[in-house]
Amino acid sequence: MKKLAILFLPILILFSCGEDKTELKLEFKGLFGEETLSFDKEYTLENDKKIKILQSGMYLSDLRLITKAGKTIKLDDYVHLDFEKNASSIQYSFKEIPQEEFKSLDFGVGLNSDLNKTKPKDYPSNDVMNKSSYYWTAWKSYIFSKLEGKVDNNNDGTFAKGWLFHSGKDEMYRNVSLALDRKFNDENETIKVNFDHKPLFTIDGKTIALEITHDPSDAAFFAKFMDNMKASFSLDK
Amino acid sequence: MVIGKISIYFILIFAILSCKGDLEDISYEPQDYVVEGVENLGIFPNPKDNPTTLDGVKLGQHLFYDPILSGNGTMSCASCHDPQLAFTDGRAKSIGIDGIPGKRSAMSLINSAYNTNGLFWDGRTKTLEEQALLPVTDPVELHHTWPEVIEDLKKSELYRPLFRKAFGIEDSDEITKELAAKALAQFQRILISANSPYDKWKAGKGAISDEAANGELTFFDIDPLRTDGECGHCHNEPLFTANEYFDNGIQKGAENGDYKDKGLGAHTNKATDLGKMRAPTLRNIALTAPYMHDGRFQTLEEVIEHYDSGGHGSKNQDVLILNLKLTDDQKLELVEFMKALTDTSYLENPLVKNPFK
Numbered sequence: 001m002k003k004l005a006i007l008f009l010p011i012l013i014l015f016s017c018g019e020d021k022t023e024l025k026l027e028f029k030g031l032f033g034e035e036t037l038s039f040d041k042e043y044t045l046e047n048d049k050k051i052k053i054l055q056s057g058m059y060l061s062d063l064r065l066i067t068k069a070g071k072t073i074k075l076d077d078y079v080h081l082d083f084e085k086n087a088s089s090i091q092y093s094f095k096e097i098p099q100e101e102f103k104s105l106d107f108g109v110g111l112n113s114d115l116n117k118t119k120p121k122d123y124p125s126n127d128v129m130n131k132s133s134y135y136w137t138a139w140k141s142y143i144f145s146k147l148e149g150k151v152d153n154n155n156d157g158t159f160a161k162g163w164l165f166h167s168g169k170d171e172m173y174r175n176v177s178l179a180l181d182r183k184f185n186d187e188n189e190t191i192k193v194n195f196d197h198k199p200l201f202t203i204d205g206k207t208i209a210l211e212i213t214h215d216p217s218d219a220a221f222f223a224k225f226m227d228n229m230k231a232s233f234s235l236d237k
Numbered sequence: 238m239v240i241g242k243i244s245i246y247f248i249l250i251f252a253i254l255s256c257k258g259d260l261e262d263i264s265y266e267p268q269d270y271v272v273e274g275v276e277n278l279g280i281f282p283n284p285k286d287n288p289t290t291l292d293g294v295k296l297g298q299h300l301f302y303d304p305i306l307s308g309n310g311t312m313s314c315a316s317c318h319d320p321q322l323a324f325t326d327g328r329a330k331s332i333g334i335d336g337i338p339g340k341r342s343a344m345s346l347i348n349s350a351y352n353t354n355g356l357f358w359d360g361r362t363k364t365l366e367e368q369a370l371l372p373v374t375d376p377v378e379l380h381h382t383w384p385e386v387i388e389d390l391k392k393s394e395l396y397r398p399l400f401r402k403a404f405g406i407e408d409s410d411e412i413t414k415e416l417a418a419k420a421l422a423q424f425q426r427i428l429i430s431a432n433s434p435y436d437k438w439k440a441g442k443g444a445i446s447d448e449a450a451n452g453e454l455t456f457f458d459i460d461p462l463r464t465d466g467e468c469g470h471c472h473n474e475p476l477f478t479a480n481e482y483f484d485n486g487i488q489k490g491a492e493n494g495d496y497k498d499k500g501l502g503a504h505t506n507k508a509t510d511l512g513k514m515r516a517p518t519l520r521n522i523a524l525t526a527p528y529m530h531d532g533r534f535q536t537l538e539e540v541i542e543h544y545d546s547g548g549h550g551s552k553n554q555d556v557l558i559l560n561l562k563l564t565d566d567q568k569l570e571l572v573e574f575m576k577a578l579t580d581t582s583y584l585e586n587p588l589v590k591n592p593f594k
Contacts, residue, residue, distance in 0.1 A: 039509045054509065054556065084509070121279035121475045126353040130279065133479035137457040137469055148556050158492075162556025212559065 020099040025190040026063070026075065028090040029236065030056060030083035033198045037087040042152075042159075043198075047207040050152040052159050056083040056197060058145035058229070059134070061115055063107040065180070067100045078115060080128035083195070101183040105191055109229050110144030110173040136214070141168040143214075145229060147200060151210045163210035165200075167222050167229075174230040192236035200228050258407030263398050265405040270294050270427065272350070274582070277431040277440075278475045281350040287366060287419045289426050292402040294588050297424025299399060300417055302591045305389055306373050307334050308381040314372065314421070315591065317343040320584055323521035324428065329532025333377040340377070340498070342532040345525050347583075348518055350426040354480045358514045358530045359500045365422035370414060383414040390417065427588060430520050431475070433580035445577045452574025455567050464564070466544075466571060467557045477519035477578060484512040486548020486558040487529055494552040498530065512553050523576045537572045 030037035032053070042050045063075040075094050083090070110116075115129070123129040134143045144167045150159035178193065201208055203224045213221070268291045275281075283289055300306065301314045317331040318324040324346035330338040341358050349356065355363060362368040372378040373386060390396045390412050397409045404416050435453075437443030454460040456468040471479050482501040494511055496502070502511030514530045528534040534543065545568065547560035563571075583589050 054553075120473075121277070124280045124282055125351040125480070126282045131479070132473035132476065133470060133481050135473060137474065138459045138461075150556065160550060162554075162559070164556050212556065 021095070022097045022099050022184045022187060022189045024065075024075070024094045024097045024184070025188070026092045026094065026105075027190060027192045028081055029192065029194050030087035031194050031196045031198070033196065037083055037197055039084055039087070045201050045207050049207065049210070050155070050159075051149050051163075051201075051210065052151075053147070053149040053197065054084070055146055055148040056087075057081060057134070058109060059111050059128075059142065060107045060109060061111045064105075065097070065102050066104045066106055066177075068103050069100075070103075071100075073097060073100075073102075078111060078129065080131065080134070081195070097184065097189075099184045102180045104180050105178045105193070105235070106176065108173055108175050109226065109233075110167070111142050112173060113170045116142055116170055116173075136166070136168055139168050141170070143168045144172055144226075147197070149210075161210070162212065164212045164214060165222075165225060166214035167226055168214075171219065172222055172226045174226050176230050176233050178233060178235050180235070194234050194236050196232045196234070199232050200225070203228065258411075259409055260397060260401040261407050263401045265401060267292060267403075267405070270423070272427055272429055274429055274431055277436050278348065278351065278429070281426070282353065283426070284364070284366070287422060289423045290403065292399070293404070293420050293423040294427055295592075296396075296399040296403040297420035297422070298588055298590075299395070299592055300421055301424050302593055305393070306381060306386055307379040309334050312379055314379075317372075317378070318346050320589060320591075321524075321581075323347050323430070323524040323581070325525040327526070329527050331378070333375070334380050335376070337377045339375075341530045342527065344515075344517060345521060346425055346428050347430045347521055348476055349428065351476055352480060355482075355501075355515065359504055360482055360515060361504045365425050366415075366418050369418035369421035369425075373414075386417070387412055387414060424588075427586070428583055430580045430583055432582050433520065433578045435574075435577040436580070438577070446573055448570045448573040449577040450574075451566075452570035452572070452577075455563070455571055456574055464562055464567060466561065466563065466567070467559065468544075468571070470557050471516040471555075472519045477522075478516045480516075482510070482513035482515055483555045484551055484553040484558075485514070485529075485544075486551055486554040487531075487533070487543065488512055488551050489549045491549070491551035496551065500530070509553060512551050519575055520578050521580065523579050524581070537575055538568065541568045541571055 032043050037053065037056065039053060042052060044050050058081050059078055060081065061078040063079065065073040065075065067073065076092065079092055081090050118129065120130045120132045120135050136143050146166050148162070148164045151161050151163055152159050153161050180191070270289045270291045270293070272289065304310045304313045306313060312334050317326045319326055326343045329342060330340065331343045332338050344358060349365060354360070356365065356368040362371065373381050373383060391409045400406055400412050400416060403420055406412065434443055434445050438445045455463050455466040458465040458469065471481070471483050473479055488496055488498065491512055494508060496512040499511050501513040502508065522537065526535060528537070528540050534540050544558065545561045545563050548554050548558040
């Protein structure tokens with residue numbers, strides 16, 4: 001009997017040895033410069049204009065990890081970041097991530113063209129893709145990102161004038177790749193991603209005009225705006 | 238002596254085993270209720286612990302129209318949510334059983350199955366099941382107590398079998414306020430409106446007036462040569478509500494955040510939520526005057542004038558409340574467009590009608 005047990009033990013061990021897995025927590029944090037973004041706070045831009053940010057949200061799609069060997073580990077098709085609801089930490093959890101050495105965390109800012117062909121009614125009403133406030137019928141596109149606020153134009157402490165930048169349409173989609181260079185060893189791992197709002201207000205070295213802008217005909221401006229968005233993501237070291 | 242004790246013991250056992258609930262003889266055969274006509278709207282989530290069934294809806298229908306839920310037996314849910322008025326009451330502020338006006342206007346219940354981002358003007362409950370519990374005990378609404386309501390329901394020859402058929406309870410003692418709320422939620426989930434002239438027009442099965450069609454161009458900013466009405470941001474299709482909360486600049490004197498009605502902010506305790514109210518659906522809006530959370534506007538024309546004015550500049554006023562400078566024609570066309578969102582075909586559903594008439 002003992003001999004049998006000894007014989008089968010290695011086989012048992014062999015079959016019970018699965019690939020080590022990790023539960024990954026992906027955390028996004030909204031910043032303005034070095035600070036956590038606050039929605040009831042004055043910020044001063046490069047041109048000394050004082051602003052308040054009232055809303056900041058966006059879709060990210062095709063979230064994935066790329067291994068050193070070039071293999072893609074899919075995390076999610078899409079998520080929606082709403083910094084107004086929680087600027088300090090928006091968390092997503094992904095189970096069964098293999099413990100490998102990862103080169104980068106990749107995702108798109110906005111929705112890829114396949115997702116952008118769909119409409120809010122194609123999703124259950126509790127799905128983030130059902131958010132009709134993030135769909136603009138005139139563009140036949142989801143709104144990829146919203147940044148809204150008010151400005152104290154007269155420098156008198158009153159934030160009376162509103163401004164808004166809504167981006168959308170396929171050509172505004174941007175790919176982000178954040179270098180990880182990290183091996184997952186533990187059962188629980190966390191990747192922290194920062195999104196800094198401050199650089200969004202400067203294009204070509206100048207502070208942008210704060211207007212109500214959701215006109216797709218202003219494509220040249222929005223292309224640069226989306227480049228800024230892409231560059232505003234970084235890993236929290 | 239021993240035999241006597243054993244006999245008593247077995248009699249007790251027999252008595253316990255033969256005890257049946259007073260409802261067990263009534264059949265319980267739940268049938269799913271399939272909500273029809275929602276192709277234009279998409280899917281709404283049906284809670285796993287409260288699937289919509291034919292008998293659940295029937296019970297909810299009876300409770301909805303029955304003054305048994307009010308303290309003095311004079312009002313029902315339907316008193317403030319009249320189906321003929323798209324489940325509103327035509328008043329600026331609803332009046333409860335004691336004649337005291339409430340704080341706000343009665344909201345339409347149309348398509349509330351899709352309201353997955355809070356209910357009431359201020360979003361203070363998360364689900365229809367939670368929502369259904371509140372008006373019964375609200376002093377300015379039905380002003381009753383749930384224990385008294387439940388006692389009345391347990392005694393009722395009508396309701397005992399309805400609860401059995403809806404939820405499979407074995408005894409009337411199992412009737413609870415939670416089950417009553419579940420039935421009311423199921424009833425509300427079938428109040429669907431998605432077959433308006435606009436929907437038919439979009440499906441190529443009907444027409445709307447030229448004015449209404451022009452109104453769509455302004456509403457959704459489809460024609461860049463027209464001034465944008467900015468309506469679609471908060472009232473986008475298919476529900477014509479974004480299911481979100483906005484400060485639409487309606488409250489005067491709130492430039493520093495001193496809101497008479499704090500709206501969403503009263504529950505989230507966030508300064509940036511003060512004054513924000515749920516954007517109501519515009520489906521059937523022509524039937525739900527007066528307008529706004531406090532019923533201050535009598536007509537849709539007045540509503541358009543407000544949005545064209547740029548608002549009162551309250552602290553959290555949405556940035557899209559602008560001085561739009563719409564033309565008179567555009568204003569008229571927007572009103573015609575909203576009228577084209579009217580659909581009362583749900584009134585034909587026998588399960589929506591008042592069962593006591």
